[in-house]
Amino acid sequence: MASHAIKTFALTKRFGDTEALKDLDLEVSEGEVVGILGPNGAGKTTLIRLLLGLLIPSGGRAEIFGLDCHSQTVEGHRRLAYVAGESNLWPTLTGAETLHLLGQVQGRVDTQYREVLVERFELDVTKKVRALSKGNRQKLSLVAALMTRADLLVLDEPTSGLDPLMEQAFRTCIAEARVHGQSVLLSSHILSEVEVLCDRIGILRAGVLVEMGTLAEMRHLSALTVEATFDGAVPDLSRVPGVTMVEVLGSSVKCQVNGTVEPLLRVLADSGVRELLSREPSLEELFLAHYGSASTGQSDASNAR
Amino acid sequence: MLAEVQSEASSASGAVSSTVIARVTARKAVRSGFGWGLVFGFYVATQALAYATSYPTVASRELLVQEFGSNPGVSALVGPATQLDTVPGYTAWKCLAVLAITAAVWGILSSTRLTRGEEDAGRWELLLAGQTTRRGAAIQALVGMAAGLVVLFITSGVIIVATGRRSDIGMGTSGALFLALAIVVGAAMFSALGALAGQLSSTRRQASGYASALLGASYAIRMVADSDTSLGWLRWLSPLGWIEELQPLTRPNPLALVPIAVLTAAAVALTVYLAGRRDLGASTLPDRSSSKAHLRLLSGQAGLALRLMRPTLVSWAAAIIAYGLLLGSIAKSGGKIMTSSPSMQLVFERLGVTGAEAYLGFALLVMAMALCFVAAGQISATRTEESSGRLEYLLVRPLSRTSWLGCRVALATGILVAGGLLAGLSTWAGAAANHAGVRFSPMIGASMNVVPPALLLLGVGVAVYGALPRVAVSVTYAVLVWSLLVEITSGVVNVNHWMIDTSMFHQMAAAPSVPVDWTTNAVMVAIGALSALLGLAAFARRDLKGE
Numbered sequence: 001m002a003s004h005a006i007k008t009f010a011l012t013k014r015f016g017d018t019e020a021l022k023d024l025d026l027e028v029s030e031g032e033v034v035g036i037l038g039p040n041g042a043g044k045t046t047l048i049r050l051l052l053g054l055l056i057p058s059g060g061r062a063e064i065f066g067l068d069c070h071s072q073t074v075e076g077h078r079r080l081a082y083v084a085g086e087s088n089l090w091p092t093l094t095g096a097e098t099l100h101l102l103g104q105v106q107g108r109v110d111t112q113y114r115e116v117l118v119e120r121f122e123l124d125v126t127k128k129v130r131a132l133s134k135g136n137r138q139k140l141s142l143v144a145a146l147m148t149r150a151d152l153l154v155l156d157e158p159t160s161g162l163d164p165l166m167e168q169a170f171r172t173c174i175a176e177a178r179v180h181g182q183s184v185l186l187s188s189h190i191l192s193e194v195e196v197l198c199d200r201i202g203i204l205r206a207g208v209l210v211e212m213g214t215l216a217e218m219r220h221l222s223a224l225t226v227e228a229t230f231d232g233a234v235p236d237l238s239r240v241p242g243v244t245m246v247e248v249l250g251s252s253v254k255c256q257v258n259g260t261v262e263p264l265l266r267v268l269a270d271s272g273v274r275e276l277l278s279r280e281p282s283l284e285e286l287f288l289a290h291y292g293s294a295s296t297g298q299s300d301a302s303n304a305r
Numbered sequence: 306m307l308a309e310v311q312s313e314a315s316s317a318s319g320a321v322s323s324t325v326i327a328r329v330t331a332r333k334a335v336r337s338g339f340g341w342g343l344v345f346g347f348y349v350a351t352q353a354l355a356y357a358t359s360y361p362t363v364a365s366r367e368l369l370v371q372e373f374g375s376n377p378g379v380s381a382l383v384g385p386a387t388q389l390d391t392v393p394g395y396t397a398w399k400c401l402a403v404l405a406i407t408a409a410v411w412g413i414l415s416s417t418r419l420t421r422g423e424e425d426a427g428r429w430e431l432l433l434a435g436q437t438t439r440r441g442a443a444i445q446a447l448v449g450m451a452a453g454l455v456v457l458f459i460t461s462g463v464i465i466v467a468t469g470r471r472s473d474i475g476m477g478t479s480g481a482l483f484l485a486l487a488i489v490v491g492a493a494m495f496s497a498l499g500a501l502a503g504q505l506s507s508t509r510r511q512a513s514g515y516a517s518a519l520l521g522a523s524y525a526i527r528m529v530a531d532s533d534t535s536l537g538w539l540r541w542l543s544p545l546g547w548i549e550e551l552q553p554l555t556r557p558n559p560l561a562l563v564p565i566a567v568l569t570a571a572a573v574a575l576t577v578y579l580a581g582r583r584d585l586g587a588s589t590l591p592d593r594s595s596s597k598a599h600l601r602l603l604s605g606q607a608g609l610a611l612r613l614m615r616p617t618l619v620s621w622a623a624a625i626i627a628y629g630l631l632l633g634s635i636a637k638s639g640g641k642i643m644t645s646s647p648s649m650q651l652v653f654e655r656l657g658v659t660g661a662e663a664y665l666g667f668a669l670l671v672m673a674m675a676l677c678f679v680a681a682g683q684i685s686a687t688r689t690e691e692s693s694g695r696l697e698y699l700l701v702r703p704l705s706r707t708s709w710l711g712c713r714v715a716l717a718t719g720i721l722v723a724g725g726l727l728a729g730l731s732t733w734a735g736a737a738a739n740h741a742g743v744r745f746s747p748m749i750g751a752s753m754n755v756v757p758p759a760l761l762l763l764g765v766g767v768a769v770y771g772a773l774p775r776v777a778v779s780v781t782y783a784v785l786v787w788s789l790l791v792e793i794t795s796g797v798v799n800v801n802h803w804m805i806d807t808s809m810f811h812q813m814a815a816a817p818s819v820p821v822d823w824t825t826n827a828v829m830v831a832i833g834a835l836s837a838l839l840g841l842a843a844f845a846r847r848d849l850k851g852e
Contacts, residue, residue, distance in 0.1 A: 054849045075703075086694065088693050089695065090613065092510075094595070094597075101603040127594055
């Protein structure tokens with residue numbers, strides 16, 4: 001029974017008339033790293049706050065290591081660490097004081113690892129929180145959570161405000177957690193972050209888990225956007241294998257490519273291409289491509305705290 | 306509140322939206338100015354009416370002059386008492402110093418809240434990204450606060466003028482308005498100084514600290530100036546001294562308005578100048594942003610709460626001790642006046658209390674009120690931990706909601722009991738130093754007697770916080786202010802006894818002049834405890850809620 005780090009049973013949350021989460025069933029096995037993707041307001045934060053017992057479910061329930069998230073919060077929290085997307089720490093405490101306090105309340109700290117983390121994130125712990133930038137506060141939150149070596153890390157857009165170097169340091173930490181056998185639930189809207197770190201990915205839309213699977217299973221989602229400008233006439237790309245959503249605008253063309261780009265490259269090279277631009281589609285574009293434009297305009301229920 | 310600002314910013318366009326800071330500030334300042342205008346007005350009215358009814362005869366007034374007219378200790382604390390034999394003279398003496406300081410504190414708190422506080426909360430960032438410059442924002446906030454000051458003046462002025470028209474009071478309209486003005490200029494000067502401090506420091510708390518230090522210094526200088534007639538010239542060095550020099554209702558001296566106007570204008574001008582020169586969120590003075598780690602208290606949530614509250618608690622303790630010493634030292638004279646009529650003397654003799662104890666029985670009510678403010682502050686601090694999101698850092702760790710809130714309630718209870726003891730002990734010490742004949746053990750009983758109303762308010766606050774967190778702070782203060790108003794007015798006007806019974810303070814026995822009513826106290830504490838338990842239960846069953 002306790003082989004699940006997280007398990008929810010038809011978990012539902014309503015804020016007034018808004019249904020932020022509908023009958024959600026989610027499982028995270030022990031030692032697994034799971035990413036939750038979704039646009040703003042999809043219900044990611046609501047899900048996480050329910051798991052933490054900060055919100056009370058309107059229906060269904062959730063467990064952490066077999067412990068009920070509402071009635072056995074204290075026992076559950078002994079095995080958990082959490083990082084929010086926004087760090088609201090006590091402005092008058094210094095970094096060192098904050099880490100000491102939170103370690104004391106948690107009751108378990110790997111002090112050696114804490115020093116490693118402070119060094120890795122280049123944190124000045126003598127500074128008061130109010131003098132720290134948003135990114136540095138976020139780093140402090142991350143260290144406070146990671147230093148406990150908790151069995152389950154619950155991370156809600158943890159890299160917001162971090163620069164690329166620090167984001168790299170964060171990825172190192174998650175890799176270490178995986179080696180340690182820790183379980184991770186990572187909510188994000190940064191596709192690449194989730195792609196690199198997670199064993200399985202869930203996609204949340206308007207409070208419903210619409211996709212859940214390994215990266216290989218989700219491959220059909222990861223289309224590439226290609227824009228090309230030609231000297232001469234624009235070739236017909238609609239029959240090239242893997243190419244969809246072709247849009248022609250004068251002498252340039254925009255399309256999506258699923259799977260290998262080789263067939264497309266061959267056609268382009270033969271047609272006198274002058275400029276070529278390719279990029280990974282944003283999550284927004286993936287949603288648009290897969291669920292139609294109606295999927296993104298949901299109310300921002302996750303902001304309702 | 307952020308939503309309010311946002312909707313104002315987005316709904317209004319062009320020229321209208323460029324005044325949004327002025328309008329938002331004015332709305333808050335006017336609301337607060339109106340409320341405190343009522344308190345100031347009714348305070349003056351109560352004092353004037355109480356004097357007129359308590360000292361109707363020339364003989365009784367002369368006795369008062371003998372006791373207080375030449376008492377250097379009292380004079381140092383609240384200013385010299387001239388013309389105590391007239392209603393206006395007594396009213397001016399009794400109200401001016403107390404209300405001018407209260408107004409100054411109000412000015413500091415509201416101006417730092419409306420300028421630096423709004424900036425710290427990030428609300429101005431949103432607006433400054435639009436059409437307003439930093440300097441423009443400062444000017445707008447100052448204009449908004451000026452609107453609050455005008456409302457404070459009008460509200461208190463109307464009540465004082467209305468009171469003065471009674472034949473047994475006999476204050477002229479211009480005199481009454483000049484008294485209101487003398488009180489409000491205290492708020493004006495220290496609002497401006499608070500705004501200036503907000504430009505110099507990096508947080509609201511620091512700004513309030515700087516401005517309060519100025520207020521403390523000007524009180525200390527005035528105190529020295531009034532303790533010895535040869536040092537009277539020192540009064541011109543203190544903003545509070547200038548207010549005293551205005552001498553409303555006795556020998557009005559509008560000349561003292563000149564330094565007041567100059568200081569206010571200079572502080573305003575400097576505020577506007579500095580606002581344009583610094584970054585948003587930064588300070589003009591160097592900020593101590595690093596510090597050595599002080600871990601002694603930070604071993605758990607109780608220590609954290611104590612550490613965060615320490616500055617506030619220290620200032621409350623200092624205020625309670627100072628006021629206790631003051632009450633104790635004037636208890637002897639106060640008691641003599643109370644027992645001056647033979648019939649009253651007989652009553653107190655029968656009760657077995659000394660004159661000074663009789664006086665303190667009524668005077669200690671103020672301590673009960675102060676402790677209620679401490680209790681309301683505790684509810685506010687508790688709610689702030691949640692609304693700021695900081696509470697989550699504790700509750701996502703192995704700490705249950707019940708133990709968190711329970712610990713805060715226990716701490717607050719301890720603080721209130723300690724506050725009561727401090728009040729009793731300092732009053733006793735002040736009285737003992739003056740050989741006023743106040744016995745120790747009745748004072749200890751009396752010191753515990755001032756705590757139950759605060760515990761009741763704390764419990765009610767916790768209940769509302771548990772169920773409806775977003776209104777908890779306003780409801781708690783509303784209950785407090787209602788009780789204050791009922792208590793203040795019931796002394797003068799005939800009020801329905803059902804209404805009087807709704808005031809927590811009215812349930813209190815006037816110990817040590819009468820024995821402590823332990824049954825009523827137990828009932829008050831029990832209601833408070835029951836409410837707190839309900840609040841704890843509700844808190845464990847609700848969502849955490851931000852602002």
